[in-house]
Amino acid sequence: MTRTKKLLVAGLAIAVVIGTAYALRPKGSGTEVASPETATQSAAALTVAVLTPEKSVWPIEVQANGWLAAWQEVVISAQVGGQMITSINAEVGDTVAENALLSELSTGSLTNQIIQLEASVESAKASLELASADAERAQQLSGGSSISKQQAAEYFATERKAKADVQSSEAQLASAKLDLAHTKITAVTGGIISSRSAAIGNVVSAGQELFRMVRDGRVEWQAEVPLNQLRSIKVGMPVSIPTPIGDVSGAVRRIAPTASESNGRVIVYVSLTPPKGLETPKTGIMISGKFEVGSREALSVPSSAIVMQDGFSYVFTVNAGETNTVSRVRVETGRRQDDRIEITSDLPETAQIVQAGGAFLSDGSVVRVVPAEADTVATAPLVEGAAPASGAATTEVQK
Structure with a gap:
């Protein structure tokens, strides 16, 4: 047999062996190229809650800053001169009644x-x-x-x-x-001693200040309100003021007839009513407060639904269809109440808003809406196949 014939026979034998092995292989075995859809389903997913905006009546508020000061400050001075102080019976911070003995002179x-x-x-x-x-x-x-x-x-x-x-x-x-x-220095009214300049052994002169008091212990908030917002504020209007001792309610007592020459703001005097069990707020503190000037309807979403990107506010909405996708929608925000934020721009009341986890989404991401009963939120990526949070209305992102 010639060399050429030998090579031809060997090649035919190899072809027969390979063909037989391919015909006898198990079904589904071997290496296959996964489709894009299959690869997408095996990717990691983010589970988030979906909800619609909430419409309710919110108060309209005017923000202002101001100082806590005494409602009325009482100055107690010596009415007789040339006498020496022999005793002091009150200290700063003491609450005294009317006609209480504060000091005595020789x-x-x-x-x-x-x-x-x-x-x-x-x-x-x-x-x-x-x-x-x-x-x-x-x-x-x-x-x-x-x-x-x-x-x-x-x-x-x-x-x-x-x-x-x-x-x-x-x-x-x-x-x-x-x-x-x-020679007996008494309190002309009840209140809290805010300062004392009297000292035992000093010889006083007529009219010399010895004590200073906060009349009746009443402290008020002197808010500085811009002129363009003053027209909304009326005497008797309720006010909410956060103080170091907790939130304190109050009411507008008086509005100053003139504006400040330095900043053009008008002082609004607010009487405070500390809750029972809380002490009177300290004077000399600069705080912010809110005047409740009315109310109007507000369309709001949870603060967790707002995503800040490039200095703007966005929400992600789910587009219904055979293949759900999310859209990034720019919104304008307004008032804040507790953990909810008002949306002032156009946003449909029926929009399906991603409640949390928007930072992991991108415009056009394909999602799968999973029905649920509660509003439990998962804000971290979940591996495909992991069970979503119990009772959560969720969407599963397919990247």
């Missing part, structure tokens, strides 16, 4: 002055008695020739002067007694 010199003035009163009264007797005798003798009219007039004038001296002495005595009473 009384020695005033007591001696009173004794001296009492003696002056008695002397004046004695002079008055003598003058009255002379005037009465002059009255009896004025009809005869025993006394001239000029002498009678002098007796009558002396009596009037003696009466005036008595009144003057009594007035000086009363003034000295009043000064003695003023």
Whole structure:
């Protein structure tokens, strides 16, 4: 057999063996190229909740900043001078009642002055008695020739002067007694001591400030409101103010008649009503608050549905069809209430909004809507085949 014939026989034998092996292979065995659809189904998926926007009535609010200050500040000063402070009975932060004793001054010199003035009163009264007797005798003798009219007039004038001296002495005595009473520094009204400048041993002067009080312990919010928002605010309007001790409600008490020359804002005085069990807010704190000027309907979505990209706000909506997809929709936002945000741009009330996990989506992603009963949300990627959160209305992203 020639070399050419040998090669031909060997090739035929190899072909027969390969053909037999291919015919006898098990079905489905071997390497196959997966279709794009099959590859998509085996990819990782993100499970999120789907809901529709909610329409409800929300309050319209005006935001403002302002200081917490005393409703009325009471200054307690010394009404008598030249006396030394001998005791202090109140400290900063104390709540005191009306007429409560705050401090005492020395009384020695005033007591001696009173004794001296009492003696002056008695002397004046004695002079008055003598003058009255002379005037009465002059009255009896004025009809005869025993006394001239000029002498009678002098007796009558002396009596009037003696009466005036008595009144003057009594007035000086009363003034000295009043000064003695003023050595006891008392609260002219109830309230909270906010400052104290009195110190034991100091000699006070008349009119010197010793204590400062927050009248009745009432603190108000002095909000600075821009002129263009002032027209919405009325006396008696409710106000909500977050403070370091918790949220405090209040009402507009008064609106200032003039605007500030420095910033053009108008002061709105708000009376605060702290909840029971909470102490009065501290003064001197700058806080923000909200005036509730009305209400209107709002279309809102949970804050988790808002996705911030490139400085704009977006939501993802599910497009219904045989093959569901999601669309990225730019929206304008408005008011915020709890964990919901108002949508002010056009958005259908029936839109299917992805509640959370939008950061993992892209415009045009193909999704599969999975029906559910509750609003449980899964916000992390899930491997295909993993069960979604129990009771969640979900979409499964196919990347």
